[in-house]
Amino acid sequence: MLSTMQDxxxxxxxxxxxxxxxxxxxxxTTWTGEDEPHRRTFAEIGERSAQLAHALRDELGVADDQRVATLMWNNAEHVEAYFAVPAMGAVLHTLNLRLPAEQLVWIVRHAADRVIIVNGSLLPLLAPLLPQLTPVEHIVVSGPGDRSLLDGADVQVHEYEELLAGKPTAYDWPELDxxxxxxxCYTSGTTGEPKGVxxxxxxxYLHSMQVNMTQSMGLTDEDTGLIVVPQFHVNAWGLPHAVFMTGVNLLMPDRFLQPAPLAEMIERERPTYAAAVPTIWQGLLAELTANPRDIESLDQVTIGGAACPPSLMEAYDKLGVRVCHAWGMTETSPLGTVARPPAGVSEADAMGYRLTQGRFPAGVEARLTGPGGEHLPWDGTxxxxxxxxxxxxxxxxxxxxxxEPFRPADKFSExxxxxxxxxxxxxxxxxLTLTDRAKDVIKSGGEWISSVELENALMAHPEVAEAAVVAVPDEKWGERPLATVVLKEGATADFEVLRDFLAEHIARWQLPERWTIIPTVPKTSVGKFDKKVIRKQYADGELDIKKF
Amino acid sequence: MLSTMQDxxxxxxxxxxxxxxxxxxxxxTTWTGEDEPHRRTFAEIGERSAQLAHALRDELGVADDQRVATLMWNNAEHVEAYFAVPAMGAVLHTLNLRLPAEQLVWIVRHAADRVIIVNGSLLPLLAPLLPQLTPVEHIVVSGPGDRSLLDGADVQVHEYEELLAGKPTAYDWPELDxxxxxxxCYTSGTTGEPKGVxxxxxxxYLHSMQVNMTQSMGLTDEDTGLIVVPQFHVNAWGLPHAVFMTGVNLLMPDRFLQPAPLAEMIERERPTYAAAVPTIWQGLLAELTANPRDIESLDQVTIGGAACPPSLMEAYDKLGVRVCHAWGMTETSPLGTVARPPAGVSEADAMGYRLTQGRFPAGVEARLTGPGGEHLPWDGTxxxxxxxxxxxxxxxxxxxxxxEPFRPADKFSExxxxxxxxxxxxxxxxxLTLTDRAKDVIKSGGEWISSVELENALMAHPEVAEAAVVAVPDEKWGERPLATVVLKEGATADFEVLRDFLAEHIARWQLPERWTIIPTVPKTSVGKFDKKVIRKQYADGELDIKKF
Structure with missing residues (x-):
């Protein structure tokens, strides 16, 4: 029987x-570092997206599904590319400006990017790589920055605003499949080559609907969202596309991602919502402690990209900012779970739910697979x-x-x-409660020890700024946890104090025997703990280990 | 370029x-008219839907895309059919129990319904029709009612609960396209044969997502929705399906749709939300005025199915119930618009927006077509x-x-x-502001007069209970408006008073010359003004017309 619905x-x-x-x-609203930020309406974004599409097609010859890359901060022009490039039928490729140069080169070549739209402030990063970026024919520069860095490059260079100027403000967008x-996006995997999603x-479209559902971000056109999570990081969690469904206003930090300007833009522009990874929230908290600001407009923030330490969540609770945990990855667009407590739970129980990764939306089916390939029950254990x-x-x-697409067996089930x-x-x-990355689980004598659980317990100590726990080889147990700790300034705690503190929360057999103090935890380009680096430092004997 | 997303x-x-x-x-929660309503969890609905699917397949032989009809009130069993029938691959056909008998017969035969699940309380309606319902092989009876009415019928009769009992509570649901x-659903069009959508x-699925978006109903699992709009009326506006995405609790009135039990269930079960057509809200308001009840749990109600008179909206505002206008039709699933004022408008301006039909969601594209087929601007005029x-x-x-599906030219554009x-x-x-049904617009001397505008203006008079305005033939002007008025008990206003009242709000050339008092406005099966009946009464000389 045929449905009679429109297709x-x-x-x-x-x-x-x-x-x-x-x-x-x-x-x-885009932060400029000047007295007045830059403001553009969605109607203007619509007109300028049409102008950009005209420019890309008529002047740069972009056709079919060619790739148009962006090497940009979060700003209005980047949102214009978000709409113009897909709507004209081409493919938007957001480049992660924090990747090592060799990975950036690999990715641009692998994706066959024909055009790169780049913020002028990022030319010092891009210009030296250009000779290796063989597929690139056009560079479009937007915003302040030294254009002379491109002198002599074997590409056509365009000014973003000049390209748009005078173009028609409407475009006969094609009807697409x-x-x-x-x-x-390419995953910034810590091992192996980057993988394109x-x-x-x-x-x-469906992800945008989900972002706007009551149990996801739950925003309306009365909200303004400060989008700190970069547009090159899983499409800024889908927010720039999603807000065009519901009219949520955006506040974009551009290149001003340091705690001080973030605190200033919150105080001045009064966003009701913000999205960022935990390290940003850590930094902002330290800034607010040192230089108090009025951030009371902030009602809700989403923390994702890495597990949020409970101590951080509690600190923001005290500031009147409701932290909502979310989980996702490049491969999940990224909205996988959102940690809104279910109805009817007590305040005390609510915190337990908020500290999980969250609940799956209807669009995400989930299952747990055990070491033997069996599917495990949803029993909380x-x-x-x-x-x-x-x-x-x-x-x-x-x-x-x-x-052809490829499906490595360690990434996709049969x-x-x-x-x-x-x-x-x-x-x-x-x-969902994530206890670890599969590769970071510490396999100790036939049992699993969660590195994340140890880290959270350690970071709850008032003198610990950050802590990372990794598996290191152990003759007797196979693997054992190594605790690497960053102490706060002026801290007096020693390892024994920290170990006793841990023992109050963690089973004794899980307590690390190996400890070291480090100045800072190595991070990946998107701010996650880079445990690969720590394991290598340990293997290379570069860490000063205290064992007891 | 191929997307790498899962299909x-x-x-x-x-x-x-x-x-x-x-x-x-x-x-x-389903109202039973007894001390305790009946309660069933979504988990139980899931198990019983599986049992129902087993029964339909294994005992009634339902296969492929056969139609399983329901002739039911709003209740938990009806929701089970909402899920079991489509999920097993068959097609759910909700029968409108308010349709005239001959239309019901026509529809059952047209849809080729093989099974009808019926509430026992509706057997007096169904049983006499059975000899004409030739495609029907099975009747499944649920809930109280006199089964003996089916004695001698040439169909197999089943008890709903007996069919489910002992069946497996899981079903290997097929993967569907x-x-x-x-x-x-069939449209209960006032002219011509019913049309199946x-x-x-x-x-x-997409409509369910839209219902759960922040700018539609905006409900979460902390809400309980009283669903007065019948499940046979455009799937109760999609709510029973939608709530399975977000866990919104439902309060179902079953056959207890009179103002008194509705008021009682609101007081006792404390829903936060309710959905119904304007006539229900009119009736409830009269009931609450006569017999006050505690309805303060109600935060928000959606009024749809017909334009909501401003006086009604204001009356509920005074009770602390925020009325939200929505527009849709059987052909639109039905969510077409929802009237949430945009951000930043004053209270006074907000009322203007709330009285429109509302704003289109991203999933609904809209255009206005003029008499000559031209597309008109969105300019508010x-x-x-x-x-x-x-x-x-x-x-x-x-x-x-x-x-094959068919597309009458007066219903679908080229x-x-x-x-x-x-x-x-x-x-x-x-x-969107709807001024009229195309067929109800009064074409007077080359100008259009909106019948709805006249009705709303009339109903704002304190002594007018209801008013319907229809076009009647006029020698000089082609058509002129006829005002039919239902006065409140004890009203003293005469036509001249009403006409002067209208003249304060309406251009003089639009004022009706023809007036009549009627005891009640004729309504269609879903509670809309049935202007076809009034026009016929006028043509047949059945109305006592005062002309001046």
Missing amino acids: VPLTVTRLLKHGSTVHGTSRI ERQAAAM VYSHRSI SAGELEVRGPWIAGAYYGGADG DGWLKTGDVGIISPDGF | VPLTVTRLLKHGSTVHGTSRI ERQAAAM VYSHRSI SAGELEVRGPWIAGAYYGGADG DGWLKTGDVGIISPDGF
Whole structure:
């Protein structure tokens, strides 16, 4: 029996048209470091996206599904690229400006980027790499920065504003297949080559709906969202696309990501919402402690990208900012879970729920797979690798042999589910608690020790600034935990004090025997603890280990 | 370029699995008229839906896309059918129990319903029709009612609870194509044959997401929704499916739709939300005035199905109940617009927005088409017929020649948009104001007069209970408005008083010359003003007309 419904594709184009008309007066405010930030309405974004599409097609010859890359901060122009490039049928490739140079080069070549739109302030990063970026024919520069860095480069150089000037403010957007590629990100995996995830119009549209559902971010056009999470990091968690559905205003920090300007822009622009990784929140907290600011406009913040230490959540609670934990990854668009406590729980129980990764939305199916490949019950105790399935979850990576997608067996199950590489438990009511990365679990004498649990327990100590725990080889047990600790300034605690503190919360057999003080925990380009580096430092004998 | 996203279908099955696990403790409460209402968790609904699917397949032989009809009130069993039938791959057909008998017969035969699940209390309606319901092989009876009415009927009769008893509480739901038929409704059009709209799994899934977005109903699992709008009326506005995404609790009135029991269930069960057509809210208001009840739990109500008189909205405002206007139709699933004022408007301006039909969500594209087929601007003044397009909007009707869908030219544009038959204006920020049904507009001397505007102005008079305005033939002007008025008990106003009252709000040339008092406005089966009946009464000389 045939449905009689219209067959209307779910496309980024539809988001652009809707947001720039129905929510035409909503605004994107971009921080400039000057007295006045820059403001642009969604209606203007719509017109400028049309101008950008005209420029890309008519002057730069972008056609079909060619890749247009961005090397940009969070700003209004970057949002214009978010809409213009997919809506014209091409593929937006957001480049992670924190990647090591050799990875950036590898990614640009692998994606075959024909155009790079770059913020002028990032030319010192881009210019030296240009000779190696063989597929790139056009560089479009936006915003302040020294253009002379591009002198002599074997590419055509354009000014963003000059390209747009005088172009028509409407574009006859093509009707696209919703399964067509719209945007791509490479995972900044700590091991192996970066892997490309290619989002479809359909996946972006559905993910945008999910972001706007009551139990996700839950924002309306009365809100202003400070988007600290970079647009090159899983599309800033999908927020720039999503807000065009509901008219949520955006506050974009551009390159001003240090704690002091962030605190200033919160005080001055009064966002109601903010999104960032934990390290940003750590830094902001320290800044606010040193230089108090009025941040009372902030009602809710989403912390994602890494587990949020409970101490950090509690600190923001005290400031009247409700921290909401979320989990996701490049491969999940990224919204995988959001930690809103279920209805009817007490304040005390609510904290327990808030400290989990959160609850799966209807669009994300989840299962736990044990070491033997068996699927484990949602009983709150059985720990297994999390596997997920859904319309905004990757089922392959870009660019295997002959341009076909490829599906490494350690990343995807035989029946097509994404193997997240995260180990955790799920409660009967669908709340996920991640205990570790599968590769960071410490396999000690046939039992698993969670490195994250040890870290959180350590970071709850008032004199500990940060702590990372990694598995190190042990003759007797196979592996044992090594605790690496960053102490706060003026701290007096020694290892024995910390070990006794840990023992109050952690089973005795799980307590680390190996300890070291480090000046700072090494981080990946997106701010996660880079445990690979610590393991290597240990293996190379570079750490001063105290064992007891 | 291929997207690397998983190709996961959007299905009702997915809603069922999600709601019955992640939101397993949310509840459906069904009013029974006894001391205690009946309560069932979403987890139990999940198990019983599996049992129902087993029964339908194994005992009644339901296969493929056969139709399983329901003739039921709003209750937990009806929700079980909402999930079991589509999830097993069959098609749910909700029968409108208020339709005239001959239309019900026509619809059952047209849809080829093989099974009817019926509430026992509705057997007096169904039993006499059975000899004419030739496709029907099985009747499944649920809830109290006299079974002997079915004695001698040429169908197999089953007890709902007996069918389910002992069946497995899990079902190996098939993986379905998201474009497959899931459910169908017939429009209760006031002219011509009823027209079947066939919803797909995709359209129901996407509509459910929209219902749960912040700018639609905006509910969470902390809410309880009293669903007065019948499940046979556009799937109760999609709410029973939608709540399985977010765990919103439901309060179902079953057959107790009179103002007194509704007031009682609000006081006792404390819903935070309710959904119904204006006539229900009129009745409830009169009941609350006569017999005050504590309804302070009610925070928000959606009024749809017909335009809400401003006086009604203001009356509920005074009771602390925020009325939110919504517009839709069977062909739009039905969510077409929701009237939430945009951010930043004053209280006074907010009322202006709340009295519109509302703003289009991202999934609904809209345009206005003028008398000459031209598309009109969204300028807040150009009036045209509203046409809509989107993934949960019908593009055809069920059952043309050879079972193909058919698309009458007066219902669908050549490029596939639904012609709603509603005339209205759209503001630059996307708020729709409907002024009339295209067929109810009064064409007077080359100008259009809105019958709805006249009605609202009339109903604002304190002595007017209801008023309907229809076009009647006029030698000089072509058509002129006829005002039919229902006065409140003890009213003393005469036509001249009412006419002077109207003249304060309406241009003089639009004032009706023809007036009549009627005891009540005739209504359609879903509670809308039935102007066809009034026009016929006028043509037949049955109305006592005062002309001046």
